[in-house]
Amino acid sequence: MPSEKLSPEMIKHLEFIQDVITRMNTNSFQIKGWTITIASAILALYASTKNHNFVLVAILPVLIFWFLDAYYLTQERKFRGLYNDVAGVTENPKEIKLFAIRPDLYTGGKYSYWNVFGSTTILRLYLPMVLILIGIYFFL
Numbered sequence: 001m002p003s004e005k006l007s008p009e010m011i012k013h014l015e016f017i018q019d020v021i022t023r024m025n026t027n028s029f030q031i032k033g034w035t036i037t038i039a040s041a042i043l044a045l046y047a048s049t050k051n052h053n054f055v056l057v058a059i060l061p062v063l064i065f066w067f068l069d070a071y072y073l074t075q076e077r078k079f080r081g082l083y084n085d086v087a088g089v090t091e092n093p094k095e096i097k098l099f100a101i102r103p104d105l106y107t108g109g110k111y112s113y114w115n116v117f118g119s120t121t122i123l124r125l126y127l128p129m130v131l132i133l134i135g136i137y138f139f140l
Contacts, residue, residue, distance in 0.1 A: 010086070013099050017083045020101070024076035028069050032125060035065040039129060043136070055137040059130060066126040070117040078103035078111050 006014075038061045046054035082103055085093040094105055109115065116122065 009098055013086055014083060016101065017079055017086060021076055021079045021083065024072050024079065028072040028076065031065050031069045031072065035062055035129070039133070052137055055133055059133045062126060062129050062133065066122065070113060070122055073119070073122065074111065074113045074116045075103065077116065078106040081106040081111060
């Protein structure tokens with residue numbers, strides 16, 4: 001749907017959805033930063049004490065943040081689907097009422113939590129971190 005055909009109300013609706021998408025993306029980015037910071041701090045404690053328990057402790061926040069980051073990315077994908085349907089850029093858009101914010105309409109497939117949990121954007125950060133921590137625990 002060309003932008004000149006969008007009413008001011010439709011544009012406002014799209015802005016609301018885009019604001020949520022931006023917030024989810026910011027949350028995901030901050031979680032990645034916190035993951036690296038906390039894991040690094042715990043590894044610094046391990047380096048100074050050589051207590052292997054610190055390495056095990058470092059795995060826990062990485063796993064927790066992995067689950068949390070997957071949640072935010074799932075929500076972001078659902079809102080992107082909503083945005084595309086409201087904008088009318090998908091082939092078979094869902095019928096969305098004006099100013100309706102309904103991410104719950106998007107389930108399964110690329111919108112499922114476990115699909116996102118194992119996606120390359122998530123796996124590229126968290127899986128190597130977990131494997132490195134396990135490696136440190138068993139080999140150092």
